[in-house]
Amino acid sequence: MVLRRMATLDGLRLGSRAKIAAVAKGPLYQQLLAMGLTPGTEVEAVCRAPFGDPVLYAVRGYRLALRREEAATIVIEETDSQ
Amino acid sequence: MKASVARIRLHTLLAAMDKADRKLVTVALAGNPNVGKSTIFNILTGQKQRTGNWPGKTVAVSEGEARLGKSLLRVVDLPGIYNLAGDSPEEEIAREFLLKGKADVVVVVADAGNLERNLYFVLEVLGLTNRVVVGLNMMDAALARGFKIDAARLADLLGVPVVPLVAVRNQGVRRLAAVALAVAKGELQTKPCGDIARVSELQEKQGGEPHLLLAQVFYQRAKELAIAVRKPVKAQPKDFSAIVDAVVLNRFWAFPAMALLLAAVFALTMFGAAPLTELLENSFSAFGRGLKALLIALGAPLWLQGALVDGLVAGVGAVVSVMLPTMGIFFVLFALLEDSGLIPRLAFNLDRPLRAFGLQGKHVVTCMVGLGCNVPGVIACRIMKGKDRLIGILINTLVPCNGRLGVMLPVALLFFGEKGVWVLLGLLITSGLAMALAAFVLSRLIPGRVPGFILELPPYRRPMLVAIMRRTLCERVLGILVRAFLVTAPVVLAVWFCSHYPVGAPAGTITGRLGRILDPVGRWIGLDGTVLVALAYALPAKETVLGALAIASGLGYHPGADARVTSYLLTLWSPATALKFLLFYMLYSPCLCTVATIYRETRSLRYTLVAIILPLCLAFLFTFLVHCLELCLK
Numbered sequence: 028m029v030l031r032r033m034a035t036l037d038g039l040r041l042g043s044r045a046k047i048a049a050v051a052k053g054p055l056y057q058q059l060l061a062m063g064l065t066p067g068t069e070v071e072a073v074c075r076a077p078f079g080d081p082v083l084y085a086v087r088g089y090r091l092a093l094r095r096e097e098a099a100t101i102v103i104e105e106t107d108s109q
Numbered sequence: 110m111k112a113s114v115a116r117i118r119l120h121t122l123l124a125a126m127d128k129a130d131r132k133l134v135t136v137a138l139a140g141n142p143n144v145g146k147s148t149i150f151n152i153l154t155g156q157k158q159r160t161g162n163w164p165g166k167t168v169a170v171s172e173g174e175a176r177l178g179k180s181l182l183r184v185v186d187l188p189g190i191y192n193l194a195g196d197s198p199e200e201e202i203a204r205e206f207l208l209k210g211k212a213d214v215v216v217v218v219a220d221a222g223n224l225e226r227n228l229y230f231v232l233e234v235l236g237l238t239n240r241v242v243v244g245l246n247m248m249d250a251a252l253a254r255g256f257k258i259d260a261a262r263l264a265d266l267l268g269v270p271v272v273p274l275v276a277v278r279n280q281g282v283r284r285l286a287a288v289a290l291a292v293a294k295g296e297l298q299t300k301p302c303g304d305i306a307r308v309s310e311l312q313e314k315q316g317g318e319p320h321l322l323l324a325q326v327f328y329q330r331a332k333e334l335a336i337a338v339r340k341p342v343k344a345q346p347k348d349f350s351a352i353v354d355a356v357v358l359n360r361f362w363a364f365p366a367m368a369l370l371l372a373a374v375f376a377l378t379m380f381g382a383a384p385l386t387e388l389l390e391n392s393f394s395a396f397g398r399g400l401k402a403l404l405i406a407l408g409a410p411l412w413l414q415g416a417l418v419d420g421l422v423a424g425v426g427a428v429v430s431v432m433l434p435t436m437g438i439f440f441v442l443f444a445l446l447e448d449s450g451l452i453p454r455l456a457f458n459l460d461r462p463l464r465a466f467g468l469q470g471k472h473v474v475t476c477m478v479g480l481g482c483n484v485p486g487v488i489a490c491r492i493m494k495g496k497d498r499l500i501g502i503l504i505n506t507l508v509p510c511n512g513r514l515g516v517m518l519p520v521a522l523l524f525f526g527e528k529g530v531w532v533l534l535g536l537l538i539t540s541g542l543a544m545a546l547a548a549f550v551l552s553r554l555i556p557g558r559v560p561g562f563i564l565e566l567p568p569y570r571r572p573m574l575v576a577i578m579r580r581t582l583c584e585r586v587l588g589i590l591v592r593a594f595l596v597t598a599p600v601v602l603a604v605w606f607c608s609h610y611p612v613g614a615p616a617g618t619i620t621g622r623l624g625r626i627l628d629p630v631g632r633w634i635g636l637d638g639t640v641l642v643a644l645a646y647a648l649p650a651k652e653t654v655l656g657a658l659a660i661a662s663g664l665g666y667h668p669g670a671d672a673r674v675t676s677y678l679l680t681l682w683s684p685a686t687a688l689k690f691l692l693f694y695m696l697y698s699p700c701l702c703t704v705a706t707i708y709r710e711t712r713s714l715r716y717t718l719v720a721i722i723l724p725l726c727l728a729f730l731f732t733f734l735v736h737c738l739e740l741c742l743k
Contacts, residue, residue: 083566
């Protein structure tokens with residue numbers, strides 16, 4: 028059974044993939060959309076910086092670092108099965 | 110960059126273009142950051158714009174002329190942006206330029222290894238103009254990562270010409286220019302399939318947020334295009350970038366790796382430059398002696414001899430022989446790091462700890478550049494926006510540049526022997542503390558919220574050493590020589606003058622009088638009035654401080670006099686005094702060139718004054734604390 032949970036991107040475990048469900052209106056809203064973080068896009072959390080923040084994500088074939096607070100504006104549904 | 114400044118520059122450019130020969134075909138280079146626009150621009154126009162493997166170095170609009178066969182083209186390099194619809198100064202500039210129709214053809218440079226996002230940008234541009242050519246760059250990197258792109262198919266699907274190229278190897282660039290020229294002249298027709306119409310009809314049908322709709326429709330299309338033209342190549346090669354990142358970004362290895370890197374850059378710069386410095390010093394000495402002999406033979410008056418030889422040649426010589434080798438080596442090393450792609454990794458690793466002080470990851474980069482010279486350090490702050498950028502500009506002078514390090518290291522070695530290196534290290538840590546303090550205070554006082562942070566980590570690339578050396582040497586060496594003659598020389602002459610007139614022993618000269626005025630101030634921090642005067646004299650060009658000290662102490666300045674003044678100081682100063690001098694010297698106000706750059710970048714008199722006064726206060730504070738410590742320990 029595939030469990031789908033709504034969560035935000037900052038909670039995505041390293042190595043897991045998720046699909047973006049929505050992007051909340053934050054200060055970086057337009058930028059995030061323009062970088063390809065649109066609803067329906069697959070994102071993978073690659074690794075964390077030594078102090079835990081920012082986190083490196085793989086999206087649309089490239090790698091992007093986002094801080095916790097900005098990642099928290101992106102709502103995701105995890106696609107990895109339990 | 111302040112939006113108003115950017116707009117002024119854009120309007121100046123547009124006005125100039127209006128006045129200029131309208132028969133020149135104008136080609137605009139647009140695209141995401143770090144795709145090779147500046148490389149292409151350099152190849153076409155022969156200019157030497159800065160390039161490097163990470164997003165965000167071109168922030169202004171560059172213009173140049175290119176010759177293609179019999180035609181002359183005007184090429185405009187727009188700043189790299191991810192999104193035409195945004196409100197940052199770079200996005201505004203690019204959008205305005207394209208909207209005003211000043212370009213006869215737009216070449217969108219795309220990174221073949223990053224198709225979806227780059228195609229999104231192509232689609233955005235197609236919404237503004239039909240005359241587009243796509244330059245598909247970095248085809249070699251895409252191949253190395255395991256896929257081929259069918260450029261012809263992409264051209265069919267997009268309806269515009271697509272030219273594959275590898276700009277760093279100068280493959281395909283002329284062809285790109287030829288195709289662009291053909292499109293501009295109307296010889297080649299383009300039938301682009303813009304999706305703007307779809308977006309507006311979708312909006313009418315289902316309403317919804319326009320940005321979101323646009324992004325979704327365009328990215329959907331970009332994805333379809335990418336899937337259609339990208340074919341995996343038989344063997345999937347190892348992901349080199351991931352392997353290196355596993356060390357550089359690793360929780361345990363990141364900091365040792367970065368410390369090692371910094372130490373290596375430092376060591377190579379300081380100790381690698383030493384033989385070259387000696388060579389230059391000897392040459393200048395010889396030249397000075399020859400000039401003196403000539404002047405004596407010609408019967409030139411004593412003051413002229415003094416001014417020219419003791420002042421000018423010795424002063425400029427001392428500066429050039431220290432700064433040229435160190436800055437040459439440092440900036441080549443830094444450009445290697447930039448080109449390879451390591452720089453954004455530094456920003457990534459250090460972002461979180463720096464935020465505790467009101468800084469962010471990219472400040473590491475600007476401070477590193479500042480280690481070479483504060484002027485490019487201040488300019489480098491353009492990679493950040495708003496408050497971050499301003500703070501970066503204001504604290505940059507607290508980083509000791511090569512000019513200062515070239516004075517600090519010998520003095521430290523002289524007074525502390527071998528332990529001098531550790532003293533220098535301690536001083537550098539202190540400058541870090543001063544920066545943290547300054548940033549902490551500034552971030553509380555400067556209005557505005559902290560700007561958002563998105564950082565792309567591009568794949569590693571092999572740096573092009575020869576191109577780097579050529580470009581760096583042209584840029585830096587020329588800059589140093591120009592500065593030596595335009596700033597340092599007049600300053601040294603002026604100092605020499607002030608210390609010899611009006612006649613009346615050291616006490617009667619301007620220098621002597623200033624020294625007496627500053628004595629009471631100096632007593633608070635344990636430094637002599639003469640030293641403070643010398644430091645003030647060194648403000649226009651800090652590397653002249655030893656010469657200024659020599660002249661201010663009445664020693665006269667002879668070629669090779671550094672040894673004389675330092676051995677004189679050895680008799681006069683205690684190690685504690687030397688330490689206080691080094692500390693104050695490291696932290697105080699920015700040099701003249703830096704102040705000019707700060708004003709140019711901020712366009713704010715208020716913040717320029719802050720940039721001058723804040724470091725001065727910190728210098729006094731820290732030196733005062735050390736002085737108190739010294740008194741307590743006695």
